[in-house]
Amino acid sequence: MALPDPHSHRDDTQPTVEHLSWDVRADFDSRVLDAVAELRLAGARPGPLDLDTRDLEITSVTAGDAELAWELGAPDPVMGSRLRIELPEGAGTVRIAYRTSPGSTALQWCLPEQTADGTHPFLYSQCQTIHARSMVPIQDTPAVRFSYEATLRVPAELTALMSATTTSVSTSGDEGVYGFRQDQTMPSYLLALAVGRLDGKEIGPRSIVWAEPSVLEAAAWEFAEVEEMVTTAEDILGPYAWGRVDLLVLPPSYPYGGMENPQLIFLTPTLITGDRSLVALLAHEIAHAWTGNLVTAASLDHFWVNEGFTIYAEREITSRMVGRDLTELQAAVGRSDLEKDLHYLADRPELTCLRLRLNGVDPDVASSYVALEKGYLFLRAIAESVGADRFRRFLRDYLDTFRFRALTGEDVVAYARAELSEAVDYDEWLFGTGLPDDAPTIVSPLLDAVRAVGQTVPDEETAGRWSADEWQAYLAGLRAPLPAELMEELDARFGLTTSANQEILRLWLLVALRSGYRPAVPATIDLLGRVGRLKFLKPLYDALADDPETRELAEECFARNGGRYHPIATTVITARLAKAAQAAQGEQSA
Ligand SMILES: [Zn+2]
Numbered sequence: 001m002a003l004p005d006p007h008s009h010r011d012d013t014q015p016t017v018e019h020l021s022w023d024v025r026a027d028f029d030s031r032v033l034d035a036v037a038e039l040r041l042a043g044a045r046p047g048p049l050d051l052d053t054r055d056l057e058i059t060s061v062t063a064g065d066a067e068l069a070w071e072l073g074a075p076d077p078v079m080g081s082r083l084r085i086e087l088p089e090g091a092g093t094v095r096i097a098y099r100t101s102p103g104s105t106a107l108q109w110c111l112p113e114q115t116a117d118g119t120h121p122f123l124y125s126q127c128q129t130i131h132a133r134s135m136v137p138i139q140d141t142p143a144v145r146f147s148y149e150a151t152l153r154v155p156a157e158l159t160a161l162m163s164a165t166t167t168s169v170s171t172s173g174d175e176g177v178y179g180f181r182q183d184q185t186m187p188s189y190l191l192a193l194a195v196g197r198l199d200g201k202e203i204g205p206r207s208i209v210w211a212e213p214s215v216l217e218a219a220a221w222e223f224a225e226v227e228e229m230v231t232t233a234e235d236i237l238g239p240y241a242w243g244r245v246d247l248l249v250l251p252p253s254y255p256y257g258g259m260e261n262p263q264l265i266f267l268t269p270t271l272i273t274g275d276r277s278l279v280a281l282l283a284h285e286i287a288h289a290w291t292g293n294l295v296t297a298a299s300l301d302h303f304w305v306n307e308g309f310t311i312y313a314e315r316e317i318t319s320r321m322v323g324r325d326l327t328e329l330q331a332a333v334g335r336s337d338l339e340k341d342l343h344y345l346a347d348r349p350e351l352t353c354l355r356l357r358l359n360g361v362d363p364d365v366a367s368s369y370v371a372l373e374k375g376y377l378f379l380r381a382i383a384e385s386v387g388a389d390r391f392r393r394f395l396r397d398y399l400d401t402f403r404f405r406a407l408t409g410e411d412v413v414a415y416a417r418a419e420l421s422e423a424v425d426y427d428e429w430l431f432g433t434g435l436p437d438d439a440p441t442i443v444s445p446l447l448d449a450v451r452a453v454g455q456t457v458p459d460e461e462t463a464g465r466w467s468a469d470e471w472q473a474y475l476a477g478l479r480a481p482l483p484a485e486l487m488e489e490l491d492a493r494f495g496l497t498t499s500a501n502q503e504i505l506r507l508w509l510l511v512a513l514r515s516g517y518r519p520a521v522p523a524t525i526d527l528l529g530r531v532g533r534l535k536f537l538k539p540l541y542d543a544l545a546d547d548p549e550t551r552e553l554a555e556e557c558f559a560r561n562g563g564r565y566h567p568i569a570t571t572v573i574t575a576r577l578a579k580a581a582q583a584a585q586g587e588q589s590a
Pocket of ligand 1: 288306307310
């Protein structure tokens with residue numbers, strides 16, 4: 001096979017990038033990176049080298065003193081442009097000078113007013129899924145791993161961080177010059193940078209939390225359990241391989257809950273609630289240091305290999321830290337999120353398989369809870385079949401056997417077959433659509449108690465004892481549309497429309513919008529103007545757009561805020577609003 005990854009131009013018969021030396025100036029005025037990428041190649045030999053790029057302006061390609069012939073292919077909307085370089089005899093390193101575009105899909109250049117403090121601009125990258133190529137010309141496939149070093153030049157008043165060790169900090173004129181080194185090999189989607197007015201605070205022996213000054217103290221308190229989480233993870237998964245476990249709280253427009261960038265986990269500020277009720281997501285990002293960063297899905301067709309294993313590991317960690325009942329509740333909420341996505345994807349059943357075939361499909365638009373929660377249920381089904389202890393040993397062996405390698409789902413299943421024999425119907429789980437009939441059911445006494453309240457208003461004594469997880473399970477279990485009186489009573493009693501816990505707020509607004517509870521509309525519009533996290537944007541825009549009375553509001557809200565979201569979020573919401581408009585048109589003409 002020459003092109004094994006449907007989202008990359010990398011040809012596996014060509015040399016492979018093994019090290020990146022990157023010299024970058026971040027120009028906040030023109031919103032571009034002015035950069036030189038030097039790629040050291042393994043297996044270098046004369047002939048073509050194909051790299052992935054998107055919207056890069058290449059100025060020169062050289063090897064030593066020699067100018068090399070290169071050609072940039074026509075841009076494909078999903079894949080970007082292939083950069084083909086003709087390697088001469090003896091060229092083990094190529095040097096590419098280029099500039100990114102202001103529309104780079106990996107980068108968000110935030111204006112000061114888009115940050116928490118509102119005083120300085122902020123730049124951050126998000127390379128997963130296939131956006132590293134809009135920041136650096138590279139073999140942008142998780143099947144290729146490389147180490148890197150970087151020099152990042154930024155305005156002197158800002159701080160620069162990367163998914164790497166900071167090796168030097170100096171100033172030169174009005175520029176701060178930062179040196180970084182990542183000695184472990186990692187796939188391109190884990191390349192990450194952030195530049196902003198940032199302060200750091202030590203919260204553990206190997207952890208600093210970085211955040212804008214106004215957010216720092218709250219962030220330090222919220223994530224203070226980081227070391228306990230890492231040691232718990234080590235106990236389950238083996239020694240932590242990446243040195244430091246620093247955390248970075250991003251501006252509100254950050255499109256994800258978190259991103260497992262090595263040595264520097266990116267986190268959404270929506271996790272900061274003041275009661276540590278949402279820190280399971282930090283456990284998730286920590287678990288990725290093993291499942292994903294060490295053993296990596298070979299392409300986005302196998303994304304569950306990263307995410308299913310990580311959800312499984314996350315729940316092993318939280319089980320030990322907060323107990324099994326709360327973890328089972330989280331699993332139940334996860335299952336209800338999955339079922340909503342399976343329903344949403346009813347017209348695209350192929351996207352409900354674990355084994356995806358995403359040729360020509362934008363992986364961000366195709367992404368759903370299937371990889372996470374169906375992947376989790378698959379592993380849980382195996383664990384229930386072979387017993388928890390045996391599965392725990394299997395997980396450790398799997399991580400030891402495949403560290404620093406990329407796997408397909410078929411590879412995982414072959415290994416499971418060899419180690420655990422036919423524990424479940426592997427092929428049905430891997431290739432089948434939807435959920436197998438015998439998928440694990442999740443029960444816990446806490447969940448039963450919440451379910452007993454059902455579609456009614458809980459009394460204040462009961463709900464007063466509920467944790468944030470129980471509230472989420474209750475709200476996720478409400479079946480809209482619900483009567484107006486019930487919604488009013490719930491809101492009057494528990495102030496849900498003004499909840500400070502944004503997960504509770506999200507679930508409440510969803511059921512409220514789908515029940516036609518009007519006070520939820522301005523609260524939703526307000527939330528969509530404040531956050532950029534896709535987990536919030538996707539269902540809330542859907543709910544507004546599905547209702548003829550608020551469809552236009554959804555369009556207006558997106559027109560107003562779309563430019564403030566991360567480019568990935570803008571692409572995803574554009575596609576979802578188009579789908580809703582199409583459905584509405586279908587209804588009209590039917
Ligand atoms: Zn994940």
